[in-house]
Every structure is written in structure tokens, then in C-alpha cells.
Amino acid sequence: MLASLFKSTRIGGDGQTGTGVTPVAGWTVEQTRINGAPIKGGGAIDPDSDWNGDDGVSLNQLWDTHTTDVSTVAPLAVANYTVDYVSNGDCVSPSVHVLTAN
Numbered sequence: 001m002l003a004s005l006f007k008s009t010r011i012g013g014d015g016q017t018g019t020g021v022t023p024v025a026g027w028t029v030e031q032t033r034i035n036g037a038p039i040k041g042g043g044a045i046d047p048d049s050d051w052n053g054d055d056g057v058s059l060n061q062l063w064d065t066h067t068t069d070v071s072t073v074a075p076l077a078v079a080n081y082t083v084d085y086v087s088n089g090d091c092v093s094p095s096v097h098v099l100t101a102n
Contacts, residue, residue, distance in 0.1 A: 006074055007100045008034060008083075009067040010050050013093040030092070033084040037073035040066065041086070045073070050085070051092045074099075 010032060030049040031041030038044035046068055055063040074081060083097055 005069060005102055006071045007067055007102075008039060008070045008074070009065070009096070009098040009100065010040075010094060011065045011096040012051065013063055013095060029086070029088050031084075031086045033082075033086070034070055034074045035078070035082055036084075037070075039068050039070050039073060045070075051087065070099075 029042060030051050031038050031044065032050045033039065033044075040046050040048065040050045050066050051064055053062060053064060055065055081099060085092060085094055
């Protein structure tokens with residue numbers, strides 16, 4: 001039986017978007033890509049950043065956990081995947097990346 005859903009989960013630190021603890025959308029032009037296809041950030045399936053601090057609201061926004069269905073951009077038949085994080089002007093600390101097929 002072939003997998004019907006392919007998910008990508010990313011967990012990491014320094015989740016604010018902007019220069020402090022207040023989110024500023026679009027400030028860092030952050031993007032997450034699998035095999036070159038954007039899955040989070042500008043031009044992606046989900047335009048919000050992986051590093052927006054969602055886990056910390058309403059306190060300091062310095063941690064994130066996000067899961068995205070990547071079935072449309074990452075074919076299950078490929079044996080290797082490349083994950084890229086692009087951040088301009090913000091330091092991020094990706095800690096965990098999990099690909100799940102079910």
C-alpha cells in the first residue's frame with residue numbers, strides 16, 4: 001500500500017520574526033524548502049515563516065514546532081531529500097526535522 005500523506009515537521013529555536021520579541025511579518029524573508037520547493041515562507045504552500053514564535057505566544061516568541069503536508073512537492077519515490085532554511089537578518093536554530101509517510 002502506498003503512503004497517502006507525506007508530512008514534514010520542523011522544531012527549532014529563536015522563533016521571533018523581526019528584531020525582537022514582537023513579530024514583524026516579512027522582516028526576514030524566511031523560507032523553508034524541500035528539494036528546492038518552498039513549503040513555508042514567501043511563495044510557499046504556507047506563506048507564514050517556520051520561525052514566527054507560534055509556540056511562545058503570549059510570552060517571548062523563541063520556539064517553534066510546525067508540521068506541513070508536503071505530498072504535493074516531495075515525491076515519495078525519491079530516496080533522498082534536501083531541506084533548506086533561508087533566513088536573512090535573523091538567526092535560527094533548527095533542532096529537529098522529521099519526514100513522516102502514512
